[in-house]
Amino acid sequence: MRGALRTGEVAAAAGVNVQTLRYYERRGLLPRPARTPGGHRGYPSQAVVRIRVIKAVQRLGFTLDEITDLLEAGAHGRPGLRDRAVAKVAEIDARIAALTTVRRSLVDLVEAGCDSITACSCRPVCPIPLDGRLDGPATRDADD
Amino acid sequence: MRGALRTGEVAAAAGVNVQTLRYYERRGLLPRPARTPGGHRGYPSQAVVRIRVIKAVQRLGFTLDEITDLLEAGAHGRPGLRDRAVAKVAEIDARIAALTTVRRSLVDLVEAGCDSITACSCRPVCPIPLDGRLDGPATRDADD
DNA sequence: TTGCATCCGGTACCCGGGTACAGGCTTACC
DNA sequence: GGTAAGCCTGTACCCGGGTACCGGATGCAA
Numbered sequence: 221m222r223g224a225l226r227t228g229e230v231a232a233a234a235g236v237n238v239q240t241l242r243y244y245e246r247r248g249l250l251p252r253p254a255r256t257p258g259g260h261r262g263y264p265s266q267a268v269v270r271i272r273v274i275k276a277v278q279r280l281g282f283t284l285d286e287i288t289d290l291l292e293a294g295a296h297g298r299p300g301l302r303d304r305a306v307a308k309v310a311e312i313d314a315r316i317a318a319l320t321t322v323r324r325s326l327v328d329l330v331e332a333g334c335d336s337i338t339a340c341s342c343r344p345v346c347p348i349p350l351d352g353r354l355d356g357p358a359t360r361d362a363d364d
Numbered sequence: 365m366r367g368a369l370r371t372g373e374v375a376a377a378a379g380v381n382v383q384t385l386r387y388y389e390r391r392g393l394l395p396r397p398a399r400t401p402g403g404h405r406g407y408p409s410q411a412v413v414r415i416r417v418i419k420a421v422q423r424l425g426f427t428l429d430e431i432t433d434l435l436e437a438g439a440h441g442r443p444g445l446r447d448r449a450v451a452k453v454a455e456i457d458a459r460i461a462a463l464t465t466v467r468r469s470l471v472d473l474v475e476a477g478c479d480s481i482t483a484c485s486c487r488p489v490c491p492i493p494l495d496g497r498l499d500g501p502a503t504r505d506a507d508d
Numbered sequence: 509t510t511g512c513a514t515c516c517g518g519t520a521c522c523c524g525g526g527t528a529c530a531g532g533c534t535t536a537c538c
Numbered sequence: 539g540g541t542a543a544g545c546c547t548g549t550a551c552c553c554g555g556g557t558a559c560c561g562g563a564t565g566c567a568a
Contacts, residue, residue: 258564260515277481281466294482302479305470312467316460322425323456326449335446337421338438402534
């Protein structure tokens with residue numbers, strides 16, 4: 221165990237919580253490290269790099285499950301990152317498109333001057349269904 | 365209770381699950397309806413509209429907590445939708461910007477031809493930290 | 509050797525928005 | 539009046555990515 225890093229050292233160096241280390245180990249993202257006779261973990265310095273890589277890939281929008289696959293693929297010389305990245309770009313494009321649509325609706329609503337969802341005034345562009353507004357006494361019984 | 369709609373009817377008409385109705389009621393999004401002597405709920409037809417409104421507003425990116433506020437504000441004649449919508453647009457812009465940044469990194473990675481996170485080849489644009497790659501025997505002990 | 513920081517495993521909880529299930533009761537229709 | 543569909547409450551679980559807390563053990567320095 222000479223030169224091995226302890227849990228807290230690795231966590232501090234990688235910028236994560238100590239619990240996160242054990243969580244990653246449980247999920248198979250981090251190899252089980254050697255132990256001292258007393259049961260304390262002793263990490264090689266590469267563990268820090270590995271966590272940083274995980275965090276970086278995570279920032280690219282990959283889930284921990286996907287990262288597990290990617291790491292395993294890499295360990296066995298199988299590639300596959302490129303294909304996954306291409307798929308992820310498509311995924312992101314879809315999310316951006318969805319957000320853009322929502323944004324458009326919100327802007328329409330603001331521009332129409334609508335200021336209440338129960339008494340909406342933003343015809344004809346209101347993104348909220350207009351048939352039968354929420355007025356009248358029908359819902360008042362829970363107003364207490 | 366004449367003309368009152370039952371749980372299942374409201375759920376079907378509004379396109380949600382029966383459990384969702386009760387969930388909304390618990391959260392205060394849906395007024396507590398009248399009951400039959402046997403304890404069954406009887407909804408006014410406006411309940412269907414209300415759920416549709418909730419779902420529509422939710423699609424605009426508002427959380428149920430925010431929708432609760434919005435509904436309450438509307439019920440008391442207080443406006444506030446416009447301000448919230450403006451803030452939400454800013455929120456969406458931030459998310460689109462973040463996604464765009466991530467997208468750029470992914471495209472860089474693909475264009476650089478990098479195909480593995482453990483043996484990355486995409487200098488100089490690699491979005492994954494490069495100092496000390498994940499090679500060598502240090503992490504092999506968990507390869508079983 | 510004593511003191512204290514750190515570490516251990518296990519379990520429970522957080523966020524948001526529901527969904528599922530169990531066991532029992534009511535209502536509607538024939 | 540029988541039967542089946544639908545309803546009731548309460549509780550637990552799902553997703554993803556951690557975080558928090560507990561009581562007890564270990565490691566290291568003075």
